[in-house]
Amino acid sequence: MEGFCFRKLDVDGALLEAADRAGAITRGSFLAGALGVSAAAVVGADEAVAQGGKSAKVDQGILNYALTLEYLQAAFYTEAERMKAIKGDVGKAARKLGSVERAHVKAFKDVLGRNAVGRPSFDFQGVTEKPRPFLKTAVAFEDLAVAAYGGQAANLKADSALAAAVSIYSVEARHAAWMRYLFGLNPAAKAFDQPKTAPQITQVVRSTNFIAAPPKTKRKRAPSFTG
Amino acid sequence: MHESTQGMIQRAGFLRRAALVAGSAAGASLLLGERPTEPAEAQGAAEKRALNLALLVEFAEAEFYAEAVRRKKLQGELRSFAEQVSAQEDEHVKFLKGALGEGARSKPTFDFGDATASGDAFADRAADLEDLAVAAYAGQAANLSKKTLQAAATLISVEARHAAWIRSIVGRPPANDPTDAPRSADQVMSDLKRLGLRG
Numbered sequence: 001m002e003g004f005c006f007r008k009l010d011v012d013g014a015l016l017e018a019a020d021r022a023g024a025i026t027r028g029s030f031l032a033g034a035l036g037v038s039a040a041a042v043v044g045a046d047e048a049v050a051q052g053g054k055s056a057k058v059d060q061g062i063l064n065y066a067l068t069l070e071y072l073q074a075a076f077y078t079e080a081e082r083m084k085a086i087k088g089d090v091g092k093a094a095r096k097l098g099s100v101e102r103a104h105v106k107a108f109k110d111v112l113g114r115n116a117v118g119r120p121s122f123d124f125q126g127v128t129e130k131p132r133p134f135l136k137t138a139v140a141f142e143d144l145a146v147a148a149y150g151g152q153a154a155n156l157k158a159d160s161a162l163a164a165a166v167s168i169y170s171v172e173a174r175h176a177a178w179m180r181y182l183f184g185l186n187p188a189a190k191a192f193d194q195p196k197t198a199p200q201i202t203q204v205v206r207s208t209n210f211i212a213a214p215p216k217t218k219r220k221r222a223p224s225f226t227g
Numbered sequence: 228m229h230e231s232t233q234g235m236i237q238r239a240g241f242l243r244r245a246a247l248v249a250g251s252a253a254g255a256s257l258l259l260g261e262r263p264t265e266p267a268e269a270q271g272a273a274e275k276r277a278l279n280l281a282l283l284v285e286f287a288e289a290e291f292y293a294e295a296v297r298r299k300k301l302q303g304e305l306r307s308f309a310e311q312v313s314a315q316e317d318e319h320v321k322f323l324k325g326a327l328g329e330g331a332r333s334k335p336t337f338d339f340g341d342a343t344a345s346g347d348a349f350a351d352r353a354a355d356l357e358d359l360a361v362a363a364y365a366g367q368a369a370n371l372s373k374k375t376l377q378a379a380a381t382l383i384s385v386e387a388r389h390a391a392w393i394r395s396i397v398g399r400p401p402a403n404d405p406t407d408a409p410r411s412a413d414q415v416m417s418d419l420k421r422l423g424l425r426g
Contacts, residue, residue, distance in 0.1 A: 096400070103405035146384045154377040159369040162376075166368045166383065167406040170361045173387035174402035181395040188311070188388035191318035192381040 055157035062152050063161065064117045065198055066168075067108040069148055071119045072205065073141050074101035080128040090131050090182055097138070097175055104168055111164070118215025125210070135183040142176035144204060150195035274375060277367035279332045280412050281379070282323040284360045286334050287419055289316040291356060295343040304396045305346050312353075312389050319382050326375065339423040350397045352422065357390035358407075359418050365409035 077098030080086055086094055109116045127133040149169035156162045177187035196204075205211065292313030295301060301309055324331045342352035364383040371379055391401035410418070 096402070100402065100405045107405070150380045150384060153368070153380045154373045162368055163365070163409060164406075166365045167409060169380070170365065170383055170387035170407040171402055171405060173384035174391035174407075176384075177388035177391035178395055178401040181392060181401070186311075187392035187395065188315065188385055191315035191385060192322075193384040193388075195377070195380060 058155065059157050059161045060112065060115055062156055062165075063108055063112055064115070065152070066149065066165065067105065067112065067117060068120070069145055069201070069205075070101055070104040070108060072122065072210065073145065074098065074105045075119075075122045076124055076128065076137065076141060076210075077101055079122075079124055080134055083128050085129045086131050086134055090135060093178060093182060094134070094138075097179075100171065100175070104171075107164070107168075120211045120215050121213040122210055123212035135179060138179040139176070139183050139185065142172055142179050144196075144201060145172040146176050146193055147196035148198075148201045150193055151197050151201070273370040274372055275327065275330050276412070277370035278323055278327050278375070278379075279330070280363060280367060280415060281360075282320065282327065282332060283335070283419065283424075284356075284363050284415065285316055285319045285323055287337060287422065287424060288356050288360060289313065289320050290334075290337045291339055291343065291352065291423065292316055294339060295349055298343050300344050301346055301349060305349060308353075308393060308396060309349070312392075315385060315389075319385075322378075322382065326378070336425045337423045338425050342423070347397075350393055353393045354390060354399070355418075355422055357386055357393060359410070359415065359422065360386040361390060361407050362410035363415045365407060366411055366415065368409075 077094050080094045081098050124137070127137045146169070149165060149172060153162065153165055153169060156165055173193070180187045292309050295309045296306075296313050339352065342348045361383065364379065364386065368376060368379075368383075387407070394401040416424075
């Protein structure tokens with residue numbers, strides 16, 4: 001299991017190279033559920049925009065898409081923290097990033113309220129247990145988040161949603177630079193970051209097999225009364 | 228100040244506030260409300276002001292790093308950082324000048340004092356300038372048209388990368404908070420004066 005995962009990461013040269021390849025992928029039905037979230041979440045991020053969807057719906061789709069990427073990152077750092085296998089500066093960074101990504105999850109869930117998508121189940125296949133695979137995956141996740149936010153910022157309709165996304169976007173970029181520095185890569189290799197579309201991001205995330213199961217469908221519950 | 232900039236500034240710290248009103252109808256309308264429509268001409272003027280403010284910040288960064296490289300007081304990682312980031316800020320200046328065309332402001336004068344004369348002072352000033360760039364872009368995002376914002380987004384993250392990079396080199400936390408707070412045009416101007424803008 002562990003060997004498979006490392007080899008996969010090495011063969012693929014991390015997620016970002018896959019992202020470049022994914023540029024050729026067309027938007028198809030695979031999008032629905034590929035991220036392990038509802039079709040509306042993914043469709044909202046790109047296609048509702050193209051179809052000229054209603055502002056609130058478009059923003060909701062984009063925010064749910066961002067929420068799913070934040071779920072992924074939060075779960076990754078939280079697992080690394082729980083494993084206690086990563087020490088020193090890298091371990092400290094993992095704890096910090098875990099708390100920040102969890103705060104991002106909470107912020108998106110709070111603003112989306114009952115429209116928030118559920119959390120998928122993840123299987124990080126051992127990469128949270130050793131520093132190098134951990135860092136390599138962290139670099140890929142953070143660069144991916146930067147490309148995802150960069151690709152959606154201009155699609156957001158409401159100023160407040162845009163302000164929210166931009167102020168998180170730059171924090172993801174800080175994380176990307178931080179993880180790259182710790183991994184020994186150039187933190188800012190280019191003067192401009194290349195954005196990616198939702199289908200590209202989805203394809204990359206799916207190719208990792210880190211999403212083990214889609215979120216459980218929420219059962220409609222009768223409102224609870226007290227007294 | 229432009230009205231929508233003002234509106235955005237008032238919504239600064241949105242996450243904390245958004246969290247407070249979460250679940251309520253007010254929360255949903257705060258976040259998912261329509262962007263007010265404005266006359267095309269007014270938007271054009273707002274965008275020009277926003278891009279010129281960004282250009283001013285990029286001028287400051289480009290000048291700062293160019294001076295640091297010229298003075299040759301930096302060693303090792305700091306020197307390498309200054310050289311690479313200097314080239315990137317030059318590209319950002321070129322990009323913004325291109326976007327503004329004839330509407331681009333001229334380059335002002337700067338006085339960075341001793342901030343380019345030693346590693347510690349350089350790192351402090353670089354971190355401040357990069358943080359300011361991030362905050363300035365965040366504060367102006369709502370004033371940009373969709374197309375311009377799409378292009379500008381590719382620089383914003385690079386400024387944030389620089390901010391984290393310089394902190395990593397000197398062993399300071401590269402990212403302390405869950406969000407980067409935007410700063411208004413007025414705040415950016417007063418910060419720039421403190422950081423070396425002369426006129």
